[in-house]
Amino acid sequence: VYLFGGCSPENSNTGIQDILLFIYNTFFSFMQIRSDTSEIQEETVPFVKDKVMEMNHIYAKVDKLEVCSLH
Structure with a gap:
């Protein structure tokens, strides 16, 4: 017995x-x-946030050094 235009039940x-x-x-x-x-959200994003905070502290120190060197 073939169904659906030649398809057998097995097929x-x-x-x-x-x-x-x-x-x-x-x-x-x-x-x-x-x-x-x-x-990624649970592990990588907090790691990147920590690195951004660390870099912000470094940039703040560099800014202070630049101000001191100008005076």
């Missing part, structure tokens, strides 16, 4: 399995991206 099951596998893999990829994004 349509394989097609459905392929579609479900594709959906699963796509969902897994999105979840991995979401996990990576969360890791």
Whole structure:
């Protein structure tokens, strides 16, 4: 017995399995991206903020030295 213009039930099951596998893999990829994004937000962003604060302190010291050297 052939369904849908020549597709056998066995072939349509394989097609459905392929579609479900594709959906699963796509969902897994999105979840991995979401996990990576969360890791960046939780670990990397605070590190960068700390470095920015450190650099701001260095720039403030350089500014003070420039003011002292001009007088």
